[in-house]
Amino acid sequence: MNPDATVGIVLVSHSAALAAGAADLASQVAGGPDGVAVIPAGGTDDGGLGTSAAKVTHAVKQADRGAGVLIIPDLGSAVLTVRALLADPDDLPGPVVLADAPFVEGVVAATVIAAAGADIEAVRGAAEEAWNARKL
């Protein structure tokens, strides 16, 4: 583990556009694309709505900067796809952690705290605390 590295984040969505848009928003709020790696893994391999284990594996490798990777899924089978990958993590750089977090608020909170240099557990904590954030 590199102490100067930032935690990477992977967004797993059924929709490529949703994952890409949320990643873009989180990067912008946290200071721009030169900071934390926020990598979208949305849609199926043939471009439809659904999730792809191959896309998630590729995104985790892209997001890894040596401090671990947090994965935030959108709904249902996105969670199942990630869980199946994590059951056999030999192909993945470690540690890779799955967050139980709201998709948009979770990635924004996680990216901001990762940009400040927080470790993987603190980044997971920020994402999961996002359930408590009120908009009004």
Add this chain to the structure above:
Amino acid sequence: MPASCEQVITLDGDLHARPAGQLAVAAAKFAADVSLTVGDKTANAKSVLAVMGLGATTGQQVTASATGSDAEEAVAAVVAILADATKVGG
């Protein structure tokens, strides 16, 4: 007893998502507990969602407070971001 520091600033613009993120990244780098108060709402300055939830707008007074060894530096950093990022057109 830990050091504490407080400063009030009047916003020149609304506190949008990007400056809120910039502020939370800066605050989270300090050891001190840092908070922002607007009216009757107080937020942990290290939580971007809490900062955005303040809904702070032009002309409102924001009180930045910190408690901890680097409280003074933390308040100075947060106030500088509030002053800069909420400038009209900024």
